[in-house]
Amino acid sequence: MMEHREIAVKCFNSTWDLIDKKDRTEEEVLQMIHMAHASRYHWGEIGTPVNFTRGEWQISRVYALAGMGESALYHAKHALKFCVDHNIGDFDLAFAYESLARAYSVLDLQTEKDVEIARAKDAAELISKKEDKDYFLSELASI
Template identity: 45%
Template sequence: MKETKVVNLTNRQHAVNCFNAVWDLLEKVDRTKQEDEEMIHKAHSSFYHWTKVKDVTATNISVGYWQLARVYAVLQIGERALYYAERCLEISFNNNLEPFYMAYAHEALSRAYAVLGKENESSVQKEKCKEIISKIENEEYKQLVENDIHTIESSI
């Protein structure tokens, strides 16, 4: 029993550590190809470890899919970005997650479509995101999504 608790805590810590390491790499201006690959592997590792946490939530999974979508969008791998953005929306919708997470699912879709050069689909998702933003009660969270949605065109 004690060993299971340790494994659960270890998986949770690995998930968090990898997630944070991915953020550091996403924010790095001049990543090398090796760092790009490391970012992909750490994003997948974070997601994997979350799936092994005993009390994982739909929110954890949604955020994991969102981060995978962001990584692939930043790396201009549109098909993978779209795949994970769709998974993010699916888990968020099916679990009736808060507007903050729903908005980010649409942000991920908009960004993935932009990478794929599908401007119309990107615009549709961006508008859905903006509609949901108005439902976010926490002003700081609302600002985070608004800031990210405005970076889509400039980041592609």
């Protein structure tokens, strides 16, 4: 029987495969949502606040891709809360702001989106690895 960590990793990675897929069917969108939640649940059983932050970020991204802005925003706020409450910085903090900006974009709230993009850019300045910073900025530009 698989353990929590193994299931969490498998679901997280399978969710990424669907995030990266260009043309998802409605069934794949639903599968992506379920897998992201399953991953977060299993990380919640055995993980750390960093895992929780990344899980909430991934769920937010999935909902943004599905066009479900309110759900994306709900999970983006949780990603940021884990960062703030547990002093998690670097690219996790930047991506928490990115997820807020993306959710606001889906909700067509331009002012809020612009505020979070500015916060994300500020947080990006604190990303220690150049390749992580470059990747983050490319993701931010996709909003």
